[in-house]
Amino acid sequence: PAPKKQKWTNKQRVLIFSSRGVSYRARHLMTDLRTLMPHSKAETKMDRKDSLFVVNEIAEMKNCNRCIYFEMKKKQDLYMWVSGVPKGPSVKFLIENVHTMLELKMTGNCLKSSRPLLSFDTTFDKHPYWALLKELFIQTFGTPNHHPKSQPFIDHVFTFSIADNRIWFRNYQILEEDGSLAEIGPRFVMNPIRIFEGSFGGPTLFSNPHYISPNEHRRRLRKKNANKYLDKLQ
Amino acid sequence: NIEARAPKVHINNVAGMKSKLQEISQAIPWVERLDSTCDPAADVLGTEKESGEDVVHDDFKREMRFYRQAQTTVLESIPRLHSLGIPTSRPEDYFAQMAKADEHMTKVREKLLAKQVSMDRSE
Numbered sequence: 509p510a511p512k513k514q515k516w517t518n519k520q521r522v523l524i525f526s527s528r529g530v531s532y533r534a535r536h537l538m539t540d541l542r543t544l545m546p547h548s549k550a551e552t553k554m555d556r557k558d559s560l561f562v563v564n565e566i567a568e569m570k571n572c573n574r575c576i577y578f579e580m581k582k583k584q585d586l587y588m589w590v591s592g593v594p595k596g597p598s599v600k601f602l603i604e605n606v607h608t609m610l611e612l613k614m615t616g617n618c619l620k621s622s623r624p625l626l627s628f629d630t631t632f633d634k635h636p637y638w639a640l641l642k643e644l645f646i647q648t649f650g651t652p653n654h655h656p657k658s659q660p661f662i663d664h665v666f667t668f669s670i671a672d673n674r675i676w677f678r679n680y681q682i683l684e685e686d687g688s689l690a691e692i693g694p695r696f697v698m699n700p701i702r703i704f705e706g707s708f709g710g711p712t713l714f715s716n717p718h719y720i721s722p723n724e725h726r727r728r729l730r731k732k733n734a735n736k737y738l739d740k741l742q
Numbered sequence: 743n744i745e746a747r748a749p750k751v752h753i754n755n756v757a758g759m760k761s762k763l764q765e766i767s768q769a770i771p772w773v774e775r776l777d778s779t780c781d782p783a784a785d786v787l788g789t790e791k792e793s794g795e796d797v798v799h800d801d802f803k804r805e806m807r808f809y810r811q812a813q814t815t816v817l818e819s820i821p822r823l824h825s826l827g828i829p830t831s832r833p834e835d836y837f838a839q840m841a842k843a844d845e846h847m848t849k850v851r852e853k854l855l856a857k858q859v860s861m862d863r864s865e
Contacts, residue, residue: 620839627815
């Protein structure tokens with residue numbers, strides 16, 4: 509007999525794309541996310557000159573209600589937006605320490621489009637902004653049940669943990685049911701910059717006091733090293 | 743004579759964030775979301791004695807913490823999935839496209855082997 513048709517009710521769709529001029533590493537990270545999220549859609553790279561509001565229209569044309577958008581400044585600083593499309597909220601992250609799935613040191617493997625378990629740190633419940641980010645991540649990274657492109661088995665875990673005021677993303681394969689795991693990748697660290705009420709704009713709900721922009725960080729490093737020789741003489 | 747920049751004002755609109763969270767939260771069963779919030783499992787190796795700033799900069803300890811957090815989630819969620827009748831392991835005769843291609847996995851294995859050999863040689 510033909511298998512009974514199951515209902516696919518939770519219709520989240522995520523648009524994943526980037527602006528022009530992202531580095532190869534960012535591009536690989538983006539394709540990794542696409543392979544791991546069967547409910548994602550792709551789009552051609554967007555011109556950097558366009559304003560960010562255009563992203564909303566693109567997502568709406570693609571029928572998506574969540575969006576992950578990558579952009580790169582100075583060919584070295586990668587930023588990621590995660591946004592709920594018509595009404596928000598949206599978050600801008602600085603992405604640090606990217607390792608993609610193609611690297612050889614991570615030994616795990618999983619089905620191409622199986623649904624992930626989502627694991628969160630308990631710190632996510634301690635502040636309202638972490639709680640808001642958690643909800644946004646669940647709705648963005650979690651694959652809906654009975655999604656037509658998804659596999660019926662659950663064989664990997666997405667881990668979001670907070671350390672050093674940043675969110676660390678890891679992806680593990682479930683080897684045995686007693687809890688032995690192997691890392692699949694990708695790895696990256698999200699440093700939240702701002703949370704906006706709308707999608708790609710609107711009033712700011714939160715700005716991160718611990719965030720130091722990469723320009724400022726580089727400036728401080730240079731300043732620290734500037735007097736190296738003079739300090740040595742004294 | 744550079745004009746000092748005004749100190750940055752940081753916004754933390756708690757009420758706004760709470761109402762936003764209310765607005766986007768969905769009333770759907772757990773099967774649709776598969777989320778779980780937990781602390782890392784108790785560590786067996788006893789690697790993490792002192793916590794705090796150190797954990798962030800010590801690669802091994804940090805990764806172990808993430809690993810144990812994922813472990814807790816797995817141990818919590820798998821019985822829950824089984825009680826809902828969702829399979830977690832794939833049968834041997836089920837073939838489907840994997841996230842990493844076979845070529846890639848052979849490369850990974852070769853690298854592991856090469857590392858093993860070089861380790862043995864150095865001993």
